[in-house]
Amino acid sequence: MTDSPIVQLTDVRKEYFLGETKVEALKGVSLSVNKKEFIAVAGPSGSGKSTMLNIIGCIDTPTSGTVVINGLEVSKLSDKDLTRYRRITVSFVFQSFNLIPVLNVFENIELPLLLQHVADPKARAARVMALIEEVGLADRIKNKPNELSGGQRQRVAIARALVTNPVMVLADEPTANLDSATGGRVLDLMRKINGRDGTTFIFSTHDQRIMDYAHRIVQIQDGQIIVGEQKANKA
Numbered sequence: 001m002t003d004s005p006i007v008q009l010t011d012v013r014k015e016y017f018l019g020e021t022k023v024e025a026l027k028g029v030s031l032s033v034n035k036k037e038f039i040a041v042a043g044p045s046g047s048g049k050s051t052m053l054n055i056i057g058c059i060d061t062p063t064s065g066t067v068v069i070n071g072l073e074v075s076k077l078s079d080k081d082l083t084r085y086r087r088i089t090v091s092f093v094f095q096s097f098n099l100i101p102v103l104n105v106f107e108n109i110e111l112p113l114l115l116q117h118v119a120d121p122k123a124r125a126a127r128v129m130a131l132i133e134e135v136g137l138a139d140r141i142k143n144k145p146n147e148l149s150g151g152q153r154q155r156v157a158i159a160r161a162l163v164t165n166p167v168m169v170l171a172d173e174p175t176a177n178l179d180s181a182t183g184g185r186v187l188d189l190m191r192k193i194n195g196r197d198g199t200t201f202i203f204s205t206h207d208q209r210i211m212d213y214a215h216r217i218v219q220i221q222d223g224q225i226i227v228g229e230q231k232a233n234k235a
Contacts, residue, residue, distance in 0.1 A: 005068075006168055006200050007033035007056055012065035014051050014223075025051040026062070027223040035167070036198045038191060040205050040214040048223040049204035050172055056202065057170045058086045070167060087116055091161035095173035097153045099145040099160075105132065106141045109159045116164060131159040135189060151182030158189060168200040175207050187213050 014026040026048050033039060033056075041049050054060035055067060058074050067074050070089055077085060091112070092098075099108050106128055113124045132138055135155040145153055154174065161169050171190070175183035191213055194201050203210050211217050219227045 004035060005032045006035045006037075006070050007031065007202070008066075008068040009052075009056070010066045010068075012052075012055060012062045012067060014048075014055065014060070015063045024223055026055075028065070029220075029223070029225055031218065031225060033200065033202060035200055036194070037215055038194045038201045038213065039216045039218060040203045040211045041218045041220060042205055042211055043220040044206075047220045049220055051223075052220065053170045053172055053202065053204050056168075057090045057092060058082055087112070088164065089167055091164060091166040091169050093154075093157050093161045093169060093171040093174045095176040097145070097157045099153060099156060101145055104142045104144050105137055105148070105156050108145070108156055109163050112160060112164050127163055128159075131163055135159045149182075150177050151179070151186065154178060154182070154186055155189070158186065162193065162199070165197075166199065168202065170202050170204075172204045173206070174203065175205070175209060180209070183207070183209055 009029055009031045012026055012029045013024070015022055015024050017023070029048070029052060031052075041052060043049050051060065055062055056069065058067075058069065061075065069085075072085070074082060074085065100111065103111065109128045109131060110124055113127065118124050132141060135158060137152060137155055137159075140148060140152060145156070148156065154177070158174075169190070175186060178186060187209060190201055193199050203214070205211065218225060
């Protein structure tokens with residue numbers, strides 16, 4: 001199921017201040033995630049799940065410790081190089097979807113390719129349309145986000161995350177706003193892509209459904225990993 005590590009966190013700490021109060025969001029977290037894994041990071045609100053995902057996704061930096069992503073120690077990259085590296089390595093799926101309201105389904109999914117300066121419009125269109133078909137929204141291409149259900153918007157967000165062929169997808173509570181049936185379909189799609197393409201998925205979640213799907217569950221509490229459970233391969 002796995003190859004070599006794509007994520008290696010070593011003694012990662014994250015501190016910030018709320019007024020004069022120091023908050024220790026992560027307290028010496030060490031974690032290794034292999035390529036092709038489909039894992040759930042579980043824990044109560046405020047446990048450090050989202051902070052850890054943000055650090056893995058290079059949209060936040062640790063106070064101390066080392067972060068190696070896909071063989072590269074990202075703390076040594078310049079801001080410009082970090083932005084470029086993040087665009088080609090990591091994609092996010094947020095529980096709030098984060099779609100652009102004025103863009104339709106096609107345009108929302110195409111946007112990351114434009115940011116990557118994929119110049120060939122035919123290549124862009126082919127990639128976008130393939131993913132629109134994959135997520136079952138071929139009849140919604142021209143709809144804007146406010147014309148879609150929650151499940152449809154989440155599928156757009158997934159397609160947008162996958163359009164650049166990232167090596168890793170980070171999903172922060174991706175089923176939080178979805179009913180059971182829709183959440184199950186979304187998870188089925190992500191497991192299919194994980195098994196077929198070898199894309200690594202890391203979830204931050206409270207959702208037992210995601211934990212049931214995961215190859216491994218990492219429990220985090222009060223900024224510390226308390227247990228990592230290896231599960232049977234369900235691929």
